[in-house]
Amino acid sequence: MTAHFNHTIIATRDPEGLASFYRDLLEAEEAPSWGVFQNLIIGNGVLLQFAAPPIDFPPQHYAYLLDDEHFDRALASIRASGREHWADHTRTRPGEINTEHGGRGVYLLDPSGHYLELITRPYL
Template identity: 50%
Template structure:
């Protein structure tokens, strides 16, 4: 049996703002609202469904595997937006990218404090 992740719900203080933030940074489009959700379809068939949440929002981690060219474009948008970014998930190496597995990666936060990551090589796929 083939199992594929189809969608996941992303808690947000403002689902429209959060969905648009992610779409803008990654160069994607926000789909029309579906019920209580603001969907952001990812090209591999997974959809991130942003939903308004009340109360504290626990930070989640979302990692996006991108091409080298897409990394350059996304990273430029991160810098143009004045977003803080780090080379590591614990945010101890600010204003750096990593070179894990022979690729490039960086972490940044969305408006809800979710830890977002772009990387060009899956972890464990190459050399450090």
């Protein structure tokens, strides 16, 4: 059997707040939460768990594949909120999106400082 991605823990000092941000941006489904985890489900049953770590944590990179209509809604929300975004991972093209890999993409920071990438076409 091929391995399938199942879940990840996204470190934050505000699990409920960050879960709310992702719920809105990714149009994620509610999932039962337990212990220190605030949980959401995205496509293919992937579980996103938000928790406060006991130590400082470095920013991580999370990329999400969206269909074109969802990308349009997410980009409109990002722009309406005044949140900084870039066309590139080096943040040299502010306020733009890219059209690489036959689709569209945008980079932004989530409220906990993690790097998010929203794309409409997979790289491979």
